[in-house]
Amino acid sequence: MTDGSLQRFERIVLPHLDDAYTLARYLLRDEHDAQDVVQEASLRALRYFESYSGGDARAWLLAIVRNCSRTWRKRHRFDDRTIPFDDAEEISTSEADSPDATAVHASEQARVQRAIDSLPDEFREVIVLREVQDLSYREIGDVVGVPIGTVMSRLARARKRLAALLEIDAREAS
Amino acid sequence: MQCRDCRDALGPRLDGELPVDETREIDRHLAKCPACAREFGTLTETHRILSENLMQYRAPDVLKARIRSAVAGVPASREPVHAVPAWWRQVAAGLLIAIMSSGVTYVAVDRSVHGAVAADELLESHVRSLMPGHLTDVVSTEHHTVKPWFNGRVDVSPAVPNLDSAGFALVGGRADYVRGRVVPVVVYARRQHMINVYVWAAASADAAAPNDLSRNGYHFVTWRTGGIEYWAVSDLNAAELHMFVATFAAAR
Numbered sequence: 001m002t003d004g005s006l007q008r009f010e011r012i013v014l015p016h017l018d019d020a021y022t023l024a025r026y027l028l029r030d031e032h033d034a035q036d037v038v039q040e041a042s043l044r045a046l047r048y049f050e051s052y053s054g055g056d057a058r059a060w061l062l063a064i065v066r067n068c069s070r071t072w073r074k075r076h077r078f079d080d081r082t083i084p085f086d087d088a089e090e091i092s093t094s095e096a097d098s099p100d101a102t103a104v105h106a107s108e109q110a111r112v113q114r115a116i117d118s119l120p121d122e123f124r125e126v127i128v129l130r131e132v133q134d135l136s137y138r139e140i141g142d143v144v145g146v147p148i149g150t151v152m153s154r155l156a157r158a159r160k161r162l163a164a165l166l167e168i169d170a171r172e173a174s
Numbered sequence: 175m176q177c178r179d180c181r182d183a184l185g186p187r188l189d190g191e192l193p194v195d196e197t198r199e200i201d202r203h204l205a206k207c208p209a210c211a212r213e214f215g216t217l218t219e220t221h222r223i224l225s226e227n228l229m230q231y232r233a234p235d236v237l238k239a240r241i242r243s244a245v246a247g248v249p250a251s252r253e254p255v256h257a258v259p260a261w262w263r264q265v266a267a268g269l270l271i272a273i274m275s276s277g278v279t280y281v282a283v284d285r286s287v288h289g290a291v292a293a294d295e296l297l298e299s300h301v302r303s304l305m306p307g308h309l310t311d312v313v314s315t316e317h318h319t320v321k322p323w324f325n326g327r328v329d330v331s332p333a334v335p336n337l338d339s340a341g342f343a344l345v346g347g348r349a350d351y352v353r354g355r356v357v358p359v360v361v362y363a364r365r366q367h368m369i370n371v372y373v374w375a376a377a378s379a380d381a382a383a384p385n386d387l388s389r390n391g392y393h394f395v396t397w398r399t400g401g402i403e404y405w406a407v408s409d410l411n412a413a414e415l416h417m418f419v420a421t422f423a424a425a426r
Contacts, residue, residue, distance in 0.1 A: 010245065017241065021233035035237045039305075042241045112227035130189065131224040137191050156185045163220045170215025 009049050016058045017042070019133055020065045026128040027069040029117060033076075041068040059139040066125065066143055115165040123158035130155055175203045180210045184217050236309075236345060239366040243304045243409050246391055292353060292405065293387045293394050299352050300370050300392060300407040303359070309368065310346030310361055320347045320360065328358040330402060332373040335425030337362065342369070342418055362418070367410040369418060376403040384419050386412060395419045 020041060024034035041064045045052075052060055116124060122144075129135045129143060140151045163169075180203045186192045187200045204211045303309050312323040317334040324331060327349045336344060345361040345368070352372060362369040382398035393415045395406045406422070408415050 006245070010242075014238075014242065014245070017233040017238055018231065021237065022229075022231040025231050035234065038233065038237060039241055039244065043244060046245055108223075109227045109229070112223060113229075116228065127224065128228070131221065132228045132230055137186070137189070152182075152185060155189075156182075159185065159217060159220050162224065163216050166220070166223060168216055168219050168223060170212045170219060 005049060009046055012052075012057045013042070013045055013049070013061055016061050019058055020061055022132060023062055023065050023125075023128060024069055026116065026124060026132070027066065027121070028072065033072065037068045037072050038065060040072075041065040044068065056139060056142075059135065059142050062129070062133070062135075063143045063145070112166065115162055118165065119158060119161065122154060123161065126151060126154045127158045127162070175199060177203075177207060177210055180204070180207070181213060184210070184214050187214070188217055188221055235366050236363055236368070239363060239368050240304045240309065242366055243368060244301070246409055292396075293389055295352055296370075296372060296394065296405055296407050297389050297392055299350055299359075299372075303348070303350070303361075303370055304368065309348070311348040313346040315344050315346075317344060320344065323347055324349070324358045328356055330358065330373055330375050332358040332360050332371070332402075333422070333425070334360050335422060337418075337421050337425060340417075340421045342421065364408075364410055364414065364418070367408055369406055369408040369410060369415070371422065372405040372407065374403055376401050384416065384423075386416070388412070397423065399423065 020038045021034055024037045028034050045061055045064050125144060126140055129140045137148045137151045141148050180200060183200050187197060204214055312320055314320050317336045321334040342362045342364050345363050347361060348359050349356050350359045357372055357374045360371040376398045379401050384395050384397040387394040392407060392409050393412045395415055397404050406415060406419050
């Protein structure tokens with residue numbers, strides 16, 4: 001690798017480390033595993049940088065992070081079961097808390113986080129890429145390696161499941 | 175438009191993935207179909223709750239530092255740091271001249287060769303430490319935790335001052351194998367740069383003022399005090415590394 005392409009790599013790829021880390025955090029649900037995977041993915045990205053043909057560097061890096069996360073889970077015999085969504089825990093904490101706005105927001109955040117954690121991987125990744133990272137369907141398809149139609153149907157099913165878990169209904173919302 | 179077709183397009187409608195004409199068609203249908211409108215309302219509300227509550231994380235500075243340093247270390251693999259034949263020939267020539275000219279010069283050259291060899295090994299160790307999981311054996315920002323951890327693991331007890339107020343955060347410590355022995359390494363961070371401080375018993379009891387070297391974009395500062403030799407290694411700029419060394423040495 002020449003100095004020029006090293007500088008290009010630092011300029012083009014390294015600004016997306018926060019996004020890379022966010023995806024790894026959601027996929028692995030552990031901050032230390034996420035750090036190790038992001039570092040591994042960055043070094044792999046550097047090795048393959050010659051093959052990067054331009055285009056969206058963020059989606060390119062996220063695809064590598066996603067693949068590294070999957071390999072990591074296999075290598076570490078990651079327990080692939082999802083964490084069951086349990087509402088009881090949340091009810092007891094919200095009762096104990098003082099009902100001020102920040103506490104309510106924090107418990108709402110925890111409830112949403114648990115709902116996300118309870119999703120199967122293939123649903124969780126499309127939700128994070130769309131709702132947290134704001135990727136287009138085409139970019140999500142590139143990261144996950146599936147056609148746009150599959151992105152659409154996974155996203156629809158994931159949202160439907162989340163709406164049910166979080167008891168979101170437009171009748172009550174409006 | 176059939177409700178069935180409309181339902182399939184609600185997600186893309188919400189995400190702005192539909193062409194203008196289809197968007198208009200969907201909106202017309204939603205205006206007159208309460209069942210589809212309710213479904214779209216649920217979808218919109220789900221999207222709102224998710225985007226308001228899901229966190230965008232920030233990669234920790236230590237991780238960014240490890241990556242930047244590891245990336246900066248990559249060109250070094252092209253030119254292995256210990257394979258320096260051209261350089262060695264020059265030193266050998268220098269040594270020969272030195273030996274012939276005077277004993278004093280000989281000592282000076284010998285010391286710089288010794289320093290250069292140490293720097294090469296320390297550079298390898300420093301870059302290795304930036305690989306995942308290698309930086310610290312004991313992770314703590316508390317010097318009362320890091321210092322006792324070294325007991326029984328290494329034969330010198332390193333100084334582990336708290337330098338937070340000067341902007342150098344203690345990250346932890348590790349035992350590393352350098353120059354044929356196990357040595358304590360104290361790890362600090364400044365912004366996104368890691369600083370490894372290697373410590374071993376000095377060959378000479380004389381104190382020595384901080385002296386610096388550079389290799390592949392990394393800076394080294396070495397000094398000797400109280401029979402202990404210190405080496406600070408970092409990709410931090412030389413001025414700030416000197417500031418670190420001054421603060422570290424003063425805090426002992």
